[in-house]
Amino acid sequence: MSANQGLFKNKIFLITLSFLLVIILAAGIFGMEYSSVVSENNSKNSQINALESELNDLSSKNAENESKISNQQKERDELNSKIKQLEDEVSRIKLLKAQKSSSAKPSTSKTPSGTSNNNSSTSGPKVCYLTFDDGPSDNTLKILDILKKANAKATFFVVGTSKLDYIKRIHAEGHTVALHANNHDYSKIYKSEQAYFDDLTKLSNKVKNLIGIESKIIRFPGGSSNAVSRKYNKGIMTRLTKQVQQKGYVYVDWNVDSTDASGNNISKARILSSVKNNCKGKSNICILMHDTAAKKTTVDALPEMISYLKAQGYRFDALTTSSPIFHHGLNN
Numbered sequence: 001m002s003a004n005q006g007l008f009k010n011k012i013f014l015i016t017l018s019f020l021l022v023i024i025l026a027a028g029i030f031g032m033e034y035s036s037v038v039s040e041n042n043s044k045n046s047q048i049n050a051l052e053s054e055l056n057d058l059s060s061k062n063a064e065n066e067s068k069i070s071n072q073q074k075e076r077d078e079l080n081s082k083i084k085q086l087e088d089e090v091s092r093i094k095l096l097k098a099q100k101s102s103s104a105k106p107s108t109s110k111t112p113s114g115t116s117n118n119n120s121s122t123s124g125p126k127v128c129y130l131t132f133d134d135g136p137s138d139n140t141l142k143i144l145d146i147l148k149k150a151n152a153k154a155t156f157f158v159v160g161t162s163k164l165d166y167i168k169r170i171h172a173e174g175h176t177v178a179l180h181a182n183n184h185d186y187s188k189i190y191k192s193e194q195a196y197f198d199d200l201t202k203l204s205n206k207v208k209n210l211i212g213i214e215s216k217i218i219r220f221p222g223g224s225s226n227a228v229s230r231k232y233n234k235g236i237m238t239r240l241t242k243q244v245q246q247k248g249y250v251y252v253d254w255n256v257d258s259t260d261a262s263g264n265n266i267s268k269a270r271i272l273s274s275v276k277n278n279c280k281g282k283s284n285i286c287i288l289m290h291d292t293a294a295k296k297t298t299v300d301a302l303p304e305m306i307s308y309l310k311a312q313g314y315r316f317d318a319l320t321t322s323s324p325i326f327h328h329g330l331n332n
């Protein structure tokens with residue numbers, strides 16, 4: 001081996017060595033960089049975990065608060081309904097008191113509860129309760145004009161018609177706005193007690209919004225004696241008549257049928273003769289009539305009906321919760 005060859009080998013050895021050193025150095029730097037990224041990542045992950053657990057805590061606290069709020073709202077609703085019940089009771093007692101003090105004058109003969117009113121006593125005043133079901137309608141204002149002229153008060157058992165606004169005038173003129181049904185569909189309201197009361201509440205709210213009064217006087221569609229309801233729910237009238245009274249309502253049937261609903265265009269003469277025949281011997285009468293656009297003959301018969309009854313000694317009162325009771329026998 002020459003001296004030149006030895007020098008050349010040394011050079012190659014040095015170059016290889018420095019190349020290896022460079023590689024080792026680079027690997028070291030890269031390793032350090034990598035481990036710092038990993039540790040940073042780990043610390044971020046633990047921060048995320050801490051935040052997540054904090055979030056869980058907060059949302060469980062939130063759920064707790066929400067359930068507390070809903071409990072408080074329930075309590076408030078219960079209290080409000082109790083207050084309403086008490087207010088109703090107070091107004092009923094006031095009414096009774098007023099009636100008692102006014103009956104110190106000539107006393108109205110009252111029929112005991114649970115019987116139909118068929119009082120034939122001729123002493124004391126004779127009272128007629130004119131009642132109009134199924135309105136308001138195109139005929140309502142005509143009926144109101146006739147009543148005003150005759151200075152007679154009446155009761156309107158209303159349904160949720162598009163003319164419900166007319167109850168403002170009915171109320172303003174001293175007549176009673178009473179409840180019939182929001183939806184006069186037997187198959188719907190007599191399906192269940194719940195369905196009946198849902199419907200009644202809907203109507204009651206509409207009436208309250210218009211005249212500010214929660215009416216407690218009701219008439220069942222078809223009357224309490226209807227047997228049609230049996231088709232939809234056996235025994236429902238027996239249960240409803242009890243339940244409405246438990247809820248503070250007074251239900252009113254009738255003891256004189258004008259027969260204006262027994263067909264289309266029942267003649268004025270027939271309406272008048274039905275009323276005349278049916279009121280014989282009764283000192284308190286509750287006459288069933290209908291306030292719908294189709295019942296024009298009812299409107300036609302009304303002035304003569306009122307004159308006839310006045311001549312028989314009747315006065316015309318609007319129904320109150322303390323009026324004589326007019327109940328039919330139950331058929332379902």
Ligand SMILES: [Zn+2]
Nearest residue numbers: 133134221222
């Ligand atoms: Zn009706």
